[in-house]
Amino acid sequence: MRAKKDRLSRRDFIKLGAGASALLAMPALAAETPGEARPNLVLIVSDDHGRGDLGCYGNPLIQTPNLDALAAEGVRFTQAFCTTASCSASRSVILSGLYNHANGQYGHQHAYHHFSSFDTVKSLPVLLSAAGYRTARIGKYHVAPDEVYKFDVALRGNSRSPVQMADNCQSFVAPDDKQPFFLYFCTSDPHRGGGKAEDLPHQPNRFGNRSQGYPGIKEIEYDPNDVTVPDYLPDIPECRAELAQYYQSVSRVDQGVGRLVEILKATGTYDNTVVIYISDNGIPFPGAKTTAYEPGLNLPCIVRTPGQETRGIACDALVNYADLTPTILDFAQATPSNYLFHGRSFKSVLESEHPQGWDTTYASHTFHEITMYYPMRVVRGRRFKLIWNLAHGLDYPFASDLWASPTWQATLRRKRRLYGKRTVEAYLHRPEFELYDLQEDPDEVCNLADDLKHQATLKEMKTQLKAFQKRTQDPWIVKWDYE
Amino acid sequence: MRAKKDRLSRRDFIKLGAGASALLAMPALAAETPGEARPNLVLIVSDDHGRGDLGCYGNPLIQTPNLDALAAEGVRFTQAFCTTASCSASRSVILSGLYNHANGQYGHQHAYHHFSSFDTVKSLPVLLSAAGYRTARIGKYHVAPDEVYKFDVALRGNSRSPVQMADNCQSFVAPDDKQPFFLYFCTSDPHRGGGKAEDLPHQPNRFGNRSQGYPGIKEIEYDPNDVTVPDYLPDIPECRAELAQYYQSVSRVDQGVGRLVEILKATGTYDNTVVIYISDNGIPFPGAKTTAYEPGLNLPCIVRTPGQETRGIACDALVNYADLTPTILDFAQATPSNYLFHGRSFKSVLESEHPQGWDTTYASHTFHEITMYYPMRVVRGRRFKLIWNLAHGLDYPFASDLWASPTWQATLRRKRRLYGKRTVEAYLHRPEFELYDLQEDPDEVCNLADDLKHQATLKEMKTQLKAFQKRTQDPWIVKWDYE
Numbered sequence: 001m002r003a004k005k006d007r008l009s010r011r012d013f014i015k016l017g018a019g020a021s022a023l024l025a026m027p028a029l030a031a032e033t034p035g036e037a038r039p040n041l042v043l044i045v046s047d048d049h050g051r052g053d054l055g056c057y058g059n060p061l062i063q064t065p066n067l068d069a070l071a072a073e074g075v076r077f078t079q080a081f082c083t084t085a086s087c088s089a090s091r092s093v094i095l096s097g098l099y100n101h102a103n104g105q106y107g108h109q110h111a112y113h114h115f116s117s118f119d120t121v122k123s124l125p126v127l128l129s130a131a132g133y134r135t136a137r138i139g140k141y142h143v144a145p146d147e148v149y150k151f152d153v154a155l156r157g158n159s160r161s162p163v164q165m166a167d168n169c170q171s172f173v174a175p176d177d178k179q180p181f182f183l184y185f186c187t188s189d190p191h192r193g194g195g196k197a198e199d200l201p202h203q204p205n206r207f208g209n210r211s212q213g214y215p216g217i218k219e220i221e222y223d224p225n226d227v228t229v230p231d232y233l234p235d236i237p238e239c240r241a242e243l244a245q246y247y248q249s250v251s252r253v254d255q256g257v258g259r260l261v262e263i264l265k266a267t268g269t270y271d272n273t274v275v276i277y278i279s280d281n282g283i284p285f286p287g288a289k290t291t292a293y294e295p296g297l298n299l300p301c302i303v304r305t306p307g308q309e310t311r312g313i314a315c316d317a318l319v320n321y322a323d324l325t326p327t328i329l330d331f332a333q334a335t336p337s338n339y340l341f342h343g344r345s346f347k348s349v350l351e352s353e354h355p356q357g358w359d360t361t362y363a364s365h366t367f368h369e370i371t372m373y374y375p376m377r378v379v380r381g382r383r384f385k386l387i388w389n390l391a392h393g394l395d396y397p398f399a400s401d402l403w404a405s406p407t408w409q410a411t412l413r414r415k416r417r418l419y420g421k422r423t424v425e426a427y428l429h430r431p432e433f434e435l436y437d438l439q440e441d442p443d444e445v446c447n448l449a450d451d452l453k454h455q456a457t458l459k460e461m462k463t464q465l466k467a468f469q470k471r472t473q474d475p476w477i478v479k480w481d482y483e
Numbered sequence: 484m485r486a487k488k489d490r491l492s493r494r495d496f497i498k499l500g501a502g503a504s505a506l507l508a509m510p511a512l513a514a515e516t517p518g519e520a521r522p523n524l525v526l527i528v529s530d531d532h533g534r535g536d537l538g539c540y541g542n543p544l545i546q547t548p549n550l551d552a553l554a555a556e557g558v559r560f561t562q563a564f565c566t567t568a569s570c571s572a573s574r575s576v577i578l579s580g581l582y583n584h585a586n587g588q589y590g591h592q593h594a595y596h597h598f599s600s601f602d603t604v605k606s607l608p609v610l611l612s613a614a615g616y617r618t619a620r621i622g623k624y625h626v627a628p629d630e631v632y633k634f635d636v637a638l639r640g641n642s643r644s645p646v647q648m649a650d651n652c653q654s655f656v657a658p659d660d661k662q663p664f665f666l667y668f669c670t671s672d673p674h675r676g677g678g679k680a681e682d683l684p685h686q687p688n689r690f691g692n693r694s695q696g697y698p699g700i701k702e703i704e705y706d707p708n709d710v711t712v713p714d715y716l717p718d719i720p721e722c723r724a725e726l727a728q729y730y731q732s733v734s735r736v737d738q739g740v741g742r743l744v745e746i747l748k749a750t751g752t753y754d755n756t757v758v759i760y761i762s763d764n765g766i767p768f769p770g771a772k773t774t775a776y777e778p779g780l781n782l783p784c785i786v787r788t789p790g791q792e793t794r795g796i797a798c799d800a801l802v803n804y805a806d807l808t809p810t811i812l813d814f815a816q817a818t819p820s821n822y823l824f825h826g827r828s829f830k831s832v833l834e835s836e837h838p839q840g841w842d843t844t845y846a847s848h849t850f851h852e853i854t855m856y857y858p859m860r861v862v863r864g865r866r867f868k869l870i871w872n873l874a875h876g877l878d879y880p881f882a883s884d885l886w887a888s889p890t891w892q893a894t895l896r897r898k899r900r901l902y903g904k905r906t907v908e909a910y911l912h913r914p915e916f917e918l919y920d921l922q923e924d925p926d927e928v929c930n931l932a933d934d935l936k937h938q939a940t941l942k943e944m945k946t947q948l949k950a951f952q953k954r955t956q957d958p959w960i961v962k963w964d965y966e
Contacts, residue, residue, distance in 0.1 A: 104595070104597045106853065114589075114599070116599075369958075371958050371962065373874070391877055393878070394876045394877060400961070475595050475852075475853060479854065
């Protein structure tokens with residue numbers, strides 16, 4: 001269901017706060033009477049896991065047998081997108097069904113960044129709880145305030161220890177005749193963390209890997225020589241060393257997912273449980289995370305439902321994370337009748353490989369860290385993609401962990417001209433508009449915004465972008481008119 | 484009392500949130516036993532009132548007899564500065580004694596801007612309440628969260644109706660043998676508001692003026708021909724028309740102050756009451772409010788205390804709004820022994836015209852509206868002033884009300900080269916560093932940052948600025964090292 005309000009005057013806009021409140025404060029729920037037993041719901045969100053780094057998405061080396069098995073039993077989306085490639089903000093979109101320019105979580109929640117969502121936002125756990133679900137979260141949270149993103153219970157567990165996390169969910173996922181459950185399971189793997197591996201060549205970041213391992217995890221080590229360096233990263237030893245560490249971290253996530261499925265099966269709830277696996281944003285390297293380029297936004301999304309008849313397919317619908325809350329509520333038969341999400345349920349397309357009407361998606365990024373102001377608004381069709389860099393006058397800002405990464409520091413130290421297929425210069429200094437033909441130029445290096453042949457496309461996509469901003473009450477829409 | 488921590492490593496910095504919390508979470512109070520009766524405290528904060536627009540600060544036309552009387556009985560600071568020329572953020576500094584880059588209120592609190600202070604901040608009303616004061620606020624608030632900036636009571640009253648506001652304080656300021664009081668009295672005058680005066684030439688903004696007037700107010704109308712157009716504004720009919728409206732609004736504030744003093748006298752509390760009058764930031768015109776130029780920062784500050792022996796003087800100490808909370812707590816003998824403010828009490832200099840050791844001040848601005856990212860850090864001595872424009876690659880962003888102002892729109896429409904003494908171009912596009920010799924160039928139009936003769940000054944002031952940022956835990960300090 002999309003917001004009905006297509007036009008937003010300048011004056012309305014000034015009053016956005018009040019307007020948004022009125023919109024969002026509508027009575028929340030008229031929960032439908034379930035016509036059939038409602039499924040349990042498990043939403044697994046890993047941290048910084050790129051779409052290319054799973055066996056089922058074509059990576060020849062990385063070992064993700066449990067995620068691959070999930071995909072074989074379900075549907076794997078090839079064109080699923082977060083709407084902002086930044087952990088905290090992306091999670092707010094996942095849990096609210098609203099672009100984060102409208103839910104108030106403009107950037108990181110934690111520490112001095114200090115962003116949070118409006119009190120008026122109705123989140124997925126709150127709506128499910130109101131509809132009779134038991135709700136629990138475990139692991140990374142990273143949204144605020146608590147009251148808005150309220151779960152019945154926060155289960156304990158080291159978010160770097162996914163098998164242990166799964167074990168700790170055991171009693172929560174045990175069958176309950178009265179109430180189905182919603183489990184929000186969030187690992188901190190494969191985010192950067194744990195400092196430099198001083199003992200290894202090129203001292204890569206550890207990505208949470210540690211010598212003593214984690215309970216229940218069989219650590220899988222990768223040889224830097226064997227990893228696949230994607231086109232958007234530089235094929236240098238530092239990057240290979242880091243990718244090997246990152247892969248190891250991903251394989252831990254996979255084992256956590258495996259253990260969780262095992263527990264669901266053992267408790268007898270798997271056959272009535274929807275399991276969704278996504279990552280919050282792209283991989284934690286410059287060129288992916290925090291950007292609006294494909295490696296930042298286009299992510300793994302695996303959905304396995306009890307009832308589906310067609311399994312193991314890939315679906316190329318363009319879905320995004322604003323669709324997740326509406327979709328999950330749809331599974332729960334808990335779609336509120338009088339509350340507007342920006343996204344829409346994709347439940348109906350789970351068994352189609354090429355569904356009609358899912359050909360355009362949007363993204364909206366504003367901050368990563370509070371010091372990283374770099375608003376970007378994106379419209380992406382099947383072929384063309386337009387990025388509007390509102391603060392194009394600034395150098396592209398770096399997340400502190402990406403800046404410090406051996407991969408980036410080696411790039412700077414060696415004064416390399418290229419970073420992946422893009423020049424370092426182009427990465428750092430971006431034009432106001434970037435228009436790419438993804439069919440001809442999947443690496444997004446040839447900007448067509450100034451190309452005379454593409455002015456009609458540019459104009460049309462600008463119009464689409466503006467309409468999107470109006471529809472979703474984007475405060476930054478003012479930047480079309482004045483700075 | 485200044486923060487002791489002079490050095491902040493990169494690593495400390497990443498942990499700033501936690502660090503700040505630890506710092507701020509120290510046990511709040513070891514209230515000293517009062518050695519004498521503690522005074523009542525009245526802090527009056529008007530909205531967008533510039534330093535030039537009071538009789539006692541030299542304006543030949545504007546009628547502010549009550550503020551002038553207060554100055555005649557007290558001390559008038561000629562070099563008092565807000566630390567950010569933006570209402571919400573400035574108020575957070577006034578009430579916390581911390582630069583807003585460290586208290587979390589990075590920009591506007593209300594509506595979709597959605598900034599607020601950290602839960603760990605100990606504010607003036609909370610500390611005074613803990614020290615036994617009764618606390619009340621009336622009028623504009625504009626900070627959050629409530630728990631941090633908690634007053635015992637929020638008195639009611641239209642913040643555009645200052646005489647009525649004063650009347651509504653009557654019972655609160657009545658004498659109480661047991662508890663002295665703290666009254667925080669904030670008008671919305673002379674902020675822009677009320678739309679365009681369609682009936683007047685050049686359709687100036689109304690600045691809250693309305694045909695039916697306000698209770699107890701004798702509206703004073705000004706002839707646009709008679710106003711003084713300061714050097715930083717354009718002498719065009721639209722600006723004159725707007726200044727006349729603004730003056731009228733200021734005269735309402737003055738009458739509210741007069742009525743409040745009258746009530747204090749009538750209730751017999753005036754003789755034991757400290758009264759402070761300030762404005763939150765400079766006048767609501769491009770060139771002042773939201774900028775780091777003198778008209779944005781250098782503001783009226785009048786302090787009248789019961790005990791002072793020297794009255795009616797002007798003091799040229801460089802004080803700023805981070806000093807207000809420490810100063811007021813000093814009056815209340817309620818300075819916490821284990822809590823660090825960024826500012827320091829200026830109580831000891833109230834009777835000196837030229838006190839020693841008050842020769843440098845700082846400012847730190849980051850946002851006005853959430854869409855207006857334009858961090859500036861400023862060090863200002865008696866002669867030189869350095870502004871670091873961190874986001875100098877951006878056009879200077881406009882507050883929506885300043886952008887829409889007839890003064891600015893006329894400037895654009897007529898394609899005027901100059902705005903005040905500055906070029907429009909220089910106003911819109913700023914260099915990374917601006918260094919001014921305020922003695923030679925009080926209008927700040929001749930940037931010396933690239934002048935070879937001033938490189939030593941530039942270097943020294945950059946060092947001062949960095950030290951300030953370290954000392955006050957400024958997240959934007961990272962921008963010295965990387966974007």
